[in-house]
Amino acid sequence: MGRKILLEHIETPDIQSFKVFRSLGGYNAVEKALKTMSPDEIIAEVDKSGLRGRGGAGFPTGKKWLYFEKKSDKPHYLICNADESEPGTFKDRYLMEKIPHRLIEGLICSSFALNVNTTYIFIRGEFKYLVGILNNAIKEAYENEFLGKNILGTAFSLDIFVHPGAGAYICG
Structure with a gap:
């Protein structure tokens, strides 16, 4: 069985802090992606990896991204659906909390x-x-130039917001 990347270091004390996460190699993937790869190279890498969504269908992420229209005059938004409203599910909450x-x-x-x-x-x-x-982690990412305008001196800018749902299954 391969590395359990999502759970790696999850029990490390203070792993919620930027400083500890970074000291264990956190955000190295962002540096590599933004400074040495094109968006198409990232999509190809994700497709090759076999990474799948964490929803019930387990759809291949790389395949999903290949259908996404990247060149458009209209703004695009990425939604991370961590509503986790299925009974007995706690896969998203555990990662966000830890x-x-x-x-x-x-x-x-x-x-x-x-x-x-x-x-x-x-x-x-x-x-x-x-x-x-989540807002604390986002704040730390902004403070360390991993979010906001011209991330790490590149032309890429990103803002992330947390939006709590209304408590209905249909929301997720």
């Missing part, structure tokens, strides 16, 4: 690959405590 910077790192790389400059994390309304955890 290692929020891993989610943000993935969203930055995804947004760059898809030419998106605004991303929303949609979370279940009942998980109000996660809003603070």
